[in-house]
Amino acid sequence: MRALRAWFSRFAGLFARQRRDRELADEMESHVQMHIEDNLARGMTPAEARRQALIKLGGVEQTKETYRERRGIPFLETLLQDIRFAFRMLRKSPGFTAVAVLTLALGIGANTTVLSVVSSIILRKPPVRDPDGLLTITSKNPANVFAADRSHVSAADYLDWQEQATDFSGIAAADFDDFTISGEFAPEFVPGARVSANFFQVMEIQPTMGRPFLPGEDQPGKDHAVLLSTQLWKAKFAGDPHVLGQSIKINGNSYTIVGVMPEAFGVWDSPTQIWFPLVFSPDESGPGKRSFRFLRVFARLKPGIRMSEASAQMNTIAVRLAAAHPDTSKNWGASVMTERQYMTSDWNAERALFLLMMAVALVLLVACANVASMLLARNSGRAQEFSIRAVLGAGRLRLARQLLTECLLLSIAGGALGILFAYAGLRMILTQFNWNDTAATIATTIGIDSRVLLLTAAISFFVAIIVGIAPALRLSRRDPGERLKQATRGATAARQHHRLQRLLVVGQLSLSLILLTGAGLFVEDFVAETRAAPGLNPYNMLTASVSLRGLQYYGAPQHQSSFFQNALREIQESAQVESAALTSTLPFDGSDSAHFVVEGHPVSKPAEQPSSGCFVVSPGYFQTLQIPLLQGREFTPSDGPGAAPVVIVDAAFARRYFANQNPVGRHLLINSQQGAGSQWSEIVGVVGDVNEFRGEEKPQPHIFEPFLAHPTGTMSFVVRTRTEPTSFSDSLRHAVWAVDSAQAISDVKTMDRVIADSGQGDNIMAELMGCFALVALLMAATGIYGVLSYLVAQRTHEIGIRMALGAERRNVLALVMRNGGVLISIGVGAGALVSLTLPRAVGAVLSGFGVHQWGPLIAGTTLMVTLVALLACYIPARRAMRVDPMVALRHE
């Protein structure tokens, strides 16, 4: 307590120092006067009285010094002094300061930008109370190679778990799906969730308005309550505070709004706009449906129970269930993990972020090297200043501290500016997070949070140390007297003096070459993808999807068929439309798959049947998309139910299964195990290949079936317009609603957009990587330019002598270029060697990443770095060439 009080008052002692000094002087003066008076009273002469008083007092200045040190906090005072001095020094050379701060700001800003994306995506937590205690229970099957313990859960398993598991305070289930909502607004297809009545209780989250579901509200007949997301509430009800009690339709059924959920809850994990009670249909929980796994199951532990115990209990239950239901559950287990573990799945985006983090770390390293070499050069210029200060008694530590303070100021300024850069950078990046709903939703959660700010501060601090340590060490190593002599002599500095700077330049060059090559890989990949012929003509194409909802379509293919045919007819009637067609899945948007048997290649076991992508398309599909028909014919309106079954395959399919023969006229048995009534379908045509996503390595085989014979409830329209395609968007919606106004139309976008979105943000990767690499290259160029300029300036005198002794201009040019050339060849050589390993390294981290022409790429980037570096050398070299010997010699 006392010590704290003392420190407080010492802190206060930092201020109003002059007043306090005066006060002490007054006090001592009065002390001396009183002493003199006493001495006089004892009969001393005035002079002796004064002398004795002063002797007794001791050294006045010494006392004052001790007093001052006790009064304030010497460490802090020195620091303040250092900061003031550093400010003056930095202000004195605004050019250096600006470049150094800008360099650091670019380096730190790049890191802050990427870190905030990382922090928001990878480190995000569910927005509920006690997010770390929220558990997920999944089904697990070791036979699943991909994410064995991430399987969804069947209704029957969930109900059994709920009944048998005693370690949990609650187990809730949710079925995340897309639903058509309608009401006082145009029908819309939104992501939503059917949840058990205890869902919000297990989540431990309250609605911002209204109430969560009541127990029993997930029983059939009592289930017509719905909670809205804040986003939906604002968008569809304009944030109406009286929304509770109003009703909306979900998939055609009426639900009463009972609450609104917090904004963050709507965007967590997967975007969710509505929550309504989960009532199992016979399709979901009936006998034999234990293999239909579609639920996400959440749980919380009972107090005092450890996760390992709960895990063991779930294991026992799962083993028991597997034994009881061998037909559906053999080898299936259960896995308990925290929701955060579940969310951290190994998708490529995380690995891409990891690569980006490496890239920005390299950028920061280059920036540090750059500023460090600038500081070294500058400090050599200040050698005399430091020598004089050292000779006057400043300790080495004191000088080093002064230097580090300057670096700290630079890096703090750089960090502050870097945060501004990061704000701007993030804005630019986030506008590109638009390839699907989830990405767009995640983008709204990305921002610079306190965690990132703290990290940025830490980075700035370490940057200061990294940048300052070399100059500070150099300073404290050398003998000030020696330096003072050297500085005044004006001779060429000792060679070892510049070793560190040269090393830094070499490092910068090789790092930026590595970065540039790495970025080149992504740019190459991206460009190759965009350049790759799509196999169709995306020009003036508009697409849209409809997923039919409502009782009249349920299990009624003929109604589904007539809906889509009528809608298609409406669309085709527009004068703006050249042609239009339907497909179950858009090109570049993945595909469904189907098993099949090729005629003449019988397969004994169903499991050994080959499978391929499968599309259901309407007549005119290939013509509309301008996918070339290589052989045979397209589907026609006569390929309907009852007609002889036909199928079209693509070139990849023909190549793989009919090597050198014409497949037209041959037969396939498709999905034979599903219906006993499957018939052999005749192949009537072969079409060109179209990728399932952008950047696909090798075209996959696909089968196309006629829509009229195989109608489904979810189809996409492809419309070739005569004018700009987006101008047709509204007409398209109205055409569909003219047939059924209750249906939602989603993903109205151009074919170009579909193709671009299938890249899943690889353009961001290419742009960011390229951006970072160019920044690094620019820094490395200024680095080598700075060092050579400095060397030339230092050697002006020497060059003058050389020229006076008869050196030609080109000799001087060669002298400087040789200097730079050595650095360039070492730096670029080292960088190129490391670069050679990059394609394989990146390929190992990112699946589906293939660059074939990395040879020319590395050659190209090497050449680029070399040229930029040579240019950066040439400018100072030319300056050296133009040295006037007379001026240089008089320079002293």
Add this chain to the structure above:
Amino acid sequence: MTDKASEKSNYKSSSKTGDKTDVQQGTLALMILRTLDSMGALHGYGIARRIEQTSGNLLSLNYGTLYPALLKLEQEGYIASEWGLSTNNRKAKYYKLTRAGRKQLEREAQEWEQTAAIVARFLSPAGERT
């Protein structure tokens, strides 16, 4: 960085007379507190003189060292200061004991007596130790 060293050296007197004792580190604060306790409010010079007198002029006190010690005590809240007028109508800074200072004095005096007693036992003739 050199403050600790100089603080120490300042407590020691530069006197070379030999028959006077230097003020032991840490005891100066106790002496100040004790002086203020018995004399009431007093200025720096008065405290210095009083300490010398009390010690029977056996202590060699460098008056200047008093002031940092007074500052430290004031920062710790054991004493408070105020400008006032001396008996000769001279402006002077008067120090007086605070309540915390009085407690501290009791505590330190007790500790000191204990230490002194223990040291005394060690130095007393061997027979008495049993």
